[in-house]
Amino acid sequence: MIDVGLIGYGLAGRAFHAPVIGAVPGLRLAAILQRTGNEAGEKYPHVRIVRSLEELLAIPELRLVVIATPNDTHYSLARQCLEAGRDVVVDKPFTTTLKEAQLLVEFAKNAGRLITVYQNRRYDGDFQAVRKLLAEGTLGRIVRFETNYDRYRPQLKPGAWRETTRAGSGILFDIAPHLIDHALVLFGLPEAVTADVRIEREQAVADDAFDIMFHYARGMRAVLRSSILAAAPRPRFVLHGTQGSFLKQTIDPQENNLRHGNIPAKGPWGAEPEGNWGVLTIPDGDNCMQRRIPSANCDFRDYYANARDALLGKAEAAVSAQWALNVMRLLEMARESSETRRTIPWN
Secondary structure, eight states: EEEEEEEEEHHHHHIHHHHHTSSSSSEEEEEESSSSOOOHHHOTTTTTEEESHHHHTOOEEEEEEEEEEEEEEEEHHHHHHHHOOOEEEEEEOSSSSSSHHHHHHHHHHHHOEEEEEEEGGOOOOHHHHHHHHHHOOOOEEEEEEEEEEOOOSSSSOOGGGGGSSTTTTTTHHHHHHHHHHHHHHOOOOEEEEEEEEEEESSOOSOEEEEEEEEOGGGGGGEEEESSSSOOOOEEEEEEETTTTTEEEEEEOOOOHHHHOOOOOSSSSSSSGGGGSSEEEEEEEEEEEEEEOOOOOSSOHHHHHHHHHHHHOOOTSSSHHHHHHHHHHHHHHHHHHHHHSSSSOOOO
C-alpha cells in the first residue's frame, strides 16, 4: 500500500485528485493539506488533515505527494517535497516556466525520485477512442486534427487567482497542457508552432482564449483551441484523413461528474449514452457511410494506477519527465509565437 499526501483542497484537489486516489487499489489517501476550512475533514474523516507543508512532510509513511495548488506554487512545493525524499505528482501545468521545470527534473533525477505531471485528460474515453481509430488506420493518413475545449463564462470571478496577472494564470496554462498532451500522444513533437493567445472578455487581465497550430510533415496540422466566450462550443474532436473523418461533438462527462460528486458505482466514470458517441464517416462510392464509435472504457483512475505501478517498478511513468518538459517548452513557444506574430520552429 502506497500512502499518498495531497496538497490543496480547492477544485483540483477536491474533485480531480482526492476521489481518484481513493478509488485506486494499492493507493491510500493518508493526508490532506488544507490550510483553512474543514471541508476535507468532513468528506474524509479517516484521513489526517494538516495545516502546513512541514506537518505533512513530517508524516514518515507518506511516499507520494500530490500537488494541487495554484500554478505559481508548483515549483517551490515540488522542490521541497523532493528534498524531503518524496515522489511527486504535480497537477498541470508542471510549473510556470521551462527553466523551473528543468530544475525540478534534474533535482528529481539526482535524488532518484519520481516526478510526473497529471495529464489526466488523455484518459477521457473519447480521446482513447480517437487513439484506437488512428492505431487501426481507419482514417488513413491524417491531414488535420482539432481538439477544442470551450466554456461560457462571460463574467469574471473576483478573487480567483486564474483571473489575475500571477505567473501561470489564464487559460493558456489551464487548458492548453491537456490539448498539447493530446497532440503529442497522437502525433509526437511538431516541427513548428503558430499561436494566437489573447484576452476576449471585457476587463479581463489574464488570457481567456487561444488558437494554437502545430505544424507536422506533409502538411498535417493539429489545431488546439479554447475560449471562455463560447456559448455554442465547437466540436470536441475533429479528424480528417485520406480515408474518412471523425467528429465528436460533446465533451467527455467525467470532469463534470467529478465536479458534482457523481461517481458511478461501477464501470467507467465518463460513460456516455450512444447518442453522444463520435461519428465516423467513410466514403462508399458516391455516398458516405456513418457509424458511431463508442468511447473507451477508461477514466482518470488509469493515470493513478500507472503512477502506482511506476513507484512499484512495474511500469514506466506514462508521463515521463522529458514529456513534461516538452509540454512546457511548447507552452512557451506558443506564448512567444503569439507575442511576436510569427511561427516558431521546434529547433
